[in-house]
Amino acid sequence: MKVIILKSNLKSGLDVVGRGVGTTTNLPVLGTVLLEARNNQIKLSTTNLELATTKIVFGKIIEEGEIAVSFSTLSGIVNNISSERVNLEVKNINLIIKTDNYDARIQGLDTKDFPIIPTIKDKKEYLEIQGELLKSALQKTTMAVEVSDLRPEIGGLLFAVEPTGIKIVGTDSFRLAEATLSGKQIKNTFSKGLMITIPLRAAQELSRIIEDKESVQIYTDETQILFQTESFSMVSRLVEGKFPDYKAIIPKSIENSVVVDREELINGLKLTSSFSGRNSEVTLRIKDKKTLEIFSSDSSIGENKFLLPVKADGQDMEIIFNWQFLLSGVRGGQSKNVILGLNGEEHPAIIKSPEEAGYFYILMPIKP
Structure with a gap:
């Protein structure tokens, strides 16, 4: 195999397949990346036997061939070389890497030992x-x-x-x-x-x-x-x-639908979380259908609260949530406002966006 490739193309390909590399020491071949140059394509492949990833990158193929080399070694070289043009050549199961001011030789493995990348035989339905x-x-x-x-x-x-x-x-x-x-x-x-x-x-x-x-x-x-x-x-x-x-756990009805500005709620949760303690608990208090109070406290630190305006259509209520789980749900949408569908302290709440019908997030409260 002999190819000429740009560093940026090689690096982007390695970045794609890199997390599919295996870590077991019993099968060293799983820690390698398979480089193949044939049919006018340069392919990089990795597998850990659970997940297999292949990426096609652009380059000039002078001679077709293939080799499997240590992913971490090759990636470390590509990340640190300064030249954009990279020459790769296989000689005696070694990968020779050359640039205008650098050259290296990586010992390779026989590609026959590299696991077969599985595929789907019947592609009629997709x-x-x-x-x-x-x-x-x-x-x-x-x-x-x-x-x-x-x-x-x-x-x-x-x-x-x-x-x-x-x-x-x-x-x-x-x-x-x-x-x-x-x-x-x-x-x-x-x-x-x-x-x-x-x-x-x-x-x-x-x-x-x-x-x-x-x-x-x-x-x-x-x-x-x-x-x-x-x-x-x-x-x-x-x-x-x-x-x-x-x-069965999707709420069929909502006791209190609370409309609140998404960014303000995100800010309030992050701000009050400083006092949430090891349990990551924050308390939401709906007051007079127009105010949401986010409260958290820790006996060894103190307490704090954050107020923000809302539009609620139900009774006053107080519910405890894991603030990190709640924040994840609030961040899930893109619209300006978010709807908190609250059902008391014993039933799941549903979080959704007024303009995004294709997404919702359900979260169980923490019992007092």
């Missing part, structure tokens, strides 16, 4: 979503997920594909976030409904990698899912087990 929409939906829902050995079935995002669209749902049993993409926003060729759960790490990586203007095609089979664009592909195993039926 989803196609604009990158910007998918990234937004993933970012709004991944923050409600926490991996747990006790409940592995909720250690990822539910993709519920329906004729009318797709719902992406995440929960850690204390909170839940749902983002909906309507049928007009996606292309769906699946002949029937589909419910699969992708691991949290795969969802986080996907939201980091996707470019806004790319179209993402999604294929799946019984055990894995493939996300693919013109420049990258990512294959992940699916989470085993059935995602719980979450619809």
